Amino acid sequence: MGLLLKKLFRRRIVLLAALVLLTVALIAMAAQWVTPYDPNDTAVLERLKAPSAAHYLGTDELGRDLFSRIAFGGRYSLAIAALTATGAILGGTLLGLVAGFFRRLDAPLMRIVDAMMSLPDILLAIALVAILGPSLLNVVLALVLVYTPRVARVVRASTLVVRELLFVEAARALGIATWRILWRHILPNLLSPILVQASFIFAYAILAEAALSFLGVGVPPEIPTWGTMVAGGQQYAHQSLGVVLYPGLAIILTALSLQLLGDGVRDLLDPRLKKSM
Template sequence: MAGPAPAAFAAPGFRKLLFQRPSVVVALMLFLLIVATCFLLPALGVTSIGGMSVRNRLTPPGAEYMLGADAFGRDVLGRLLVAGQTSLGIGLGVALLSSAAGVVIGLVAGFFRRLDTPLSRLIDAMMAFPDILLALSLVAIFGGSMVNVILALSVVYAPRIARIVRASTLVIRELPYVEAARALGTRTPTIMVTHVLRNILSPIMVQATFIFAYAMLAEAGLSFLGVGVDPKIPTWGIMINEGRQYIDNAFFLILFPGLAIALSVLSLQIVGDGLRDALDPKLAKET
């Protein structure tokens, strides 16, 4: 006996609710444009970082370099797009990994009463630390690399997912259809996945969208502090860190990566708000 399908996804007006605000549509299109630009243009050979040219160092934006050249004479536009691949990849990796870990911890804590207290105390303890400080500590322990940054930020943000999943599981496990599944002898893992997890996908998706944005900001902060990804791998945070010493006479070196981060994070936040409003039955009913 399966639980009811998530009402938010089955509702015929879901798309209307999601896109009824023009800001959500604009934000979604903007984010997709940023992703497509970062991954397609370098792959098609439209832009490239190019070699170093001391003669062209710190060249302002113009015909030769659309967004200018950095301190080594490299094209800022090409480097910005390649750096975007890393920053977006880290954000997506953290969103997926933290969501997976948070779902497992939250389901176990909410479904098994014996494990609820210790796991809840662990979640509370991890959330008591400021995100950036905990991430700094973990990266300092494991070392600076793309994989380690994703792992560290996933540890930081997994408790947010776990807390939401645990709270929802505590409610759903007492519902009649879950009790009926138990009475019919359905295996516990099947109940957890089919009857519980299936009905809490909405808040998980919304929170994962926000974590995507938070992770990009955190990665930029770590790279700006010099403890993030290897400096040989460009990210938007590393570009800002490298360009800050030239802010007086080449402010564009930090302007464009800063705008890329701001627009990506802002668009994700707006899309997340739209998802939340569309997937929340109460808000959908009011609308």
């Protein structure tokens, strides 16, 4: 494990991405100890203030401390992304395994997946949230449904390859139960693409949540995610750019770091790219 991490962080850009993610996660988890104010405390007389010793990143349109809101908002944004990635990985892996291993189910399942993937992610998410209603749980559910087909496609393609290998054929010949073959022999060989997809979906979910909130169909405004902060502050950006700049930077840095880390993991686990690392 230590050798793998050493190889992964040999590239400085991947190490920097990991440090950024670690910093963001630590600030979010320790928000109640590292922030000077409650994120919902308003002080109208202090509205749209520039960064100062009292307010590290300034204040928003209601006089709320931006640093505190970004720190606490990170909890919601990261939680939405983590739940989305977990749900999409579980659902997509199950669909991909079934479609790739059972030939009769392959065509009907993949036609459904193809139909869902034919729509742009954000449009499908908007439609699903409009049907389900705007709430944190419904946003997570909508994003899980959006990204599950992406994972299913990748897992199916890998399953089609693994199921034809000799050790799987030997397990079938020995009469080992199908569920055991899937769990013990096929799934472990799919962990590399699944891990890479998880890192990418985590990043996509952060961006998608921000986009949905910006369009007014995502998480309710009273929940301080990074997306709702950008959406709420856009009309005040001409008075104080920080109300959209700082939460926007948090979104960009986190998503970019996740993408870079995912690229590093992919390069490490891909036999064709190992030598270049």
